[in-house]
Amino acid sequence: MTDDDPPVRHCTLPEPTDIKDTLERVGIEHLDVDDERTVVIYQQAILKVTATDGQIAAAQEVDVELWEAAPGSTAADQDSLLTAFADELGAAKTTQ
Numbered sequence: 001m002t003d004d005d006p007p008v009r010h011c012t013l014p015e016p017t018d019i020k021d022t023l024e025r026v027g028i029e030h031l032d033v034d035d036e037r038t039v040v041i042y043q044q045a046i047l048k049v050t051a052t053d054g055q056i057a058a059a060q061e062v063d064v065e066l067w068e069a070a071p072g073s074t075a076a077d078q079d080s081l082l083t084a085f086a087d088e089l090g091a092a093k094t095t096q
Contacts, residue, residue, distance in 0.1 A: 007066045007075075009082035013090055019049060044070035045078070062069045062089075066093050070092040 009044055020038055023030045029041040033048075035055045040047040046068040051059035069078050 007082055009064045009086050010052070011062050011064060013060050013062070013091060016054075016060045017089075019051070019056045019059055019089070022089065022092050024091050026088065028088075030058075039067070041055040041083070043081055045073070045081055047082075047085060049059065064089075 020030060020032065022042065023076070023084075030049075031039045033039055035057070037050045038046060038056055039048055045066060048065045048067050049056070049067070050063045051061070052063055053059060053061045064082055066078050066082060070081070073081070
């Protein structure tokens with residue numbers, strides 16, 4: 001990865017998860033792109049969530065890419081944001 005590449009976090013969930021349903025349940029805004037991707041607005045940043053093992057409606061592994069950072073954020077903030085989103089997604093699934 002070069003300095004120009006956007007930060008990406010790979011997430012493995014405990015079981016196949018409907019990512020869109022999970023996002024709706026916890027009140028995180030998102031926009032469907034296709035069967036494998038959704039765009040998420042999280043803490044004023046824009047993230048692209050891509051299922052790496054099938055469809056977003058039943059994904060156990062996803063890549064979360066920072067498309068646009070929140071205003072005024074630093075590289076450390078961006079990495080923390082991806083980690084926080086991944087943690088929240090995993091926690092939301094386990095509390096279902």
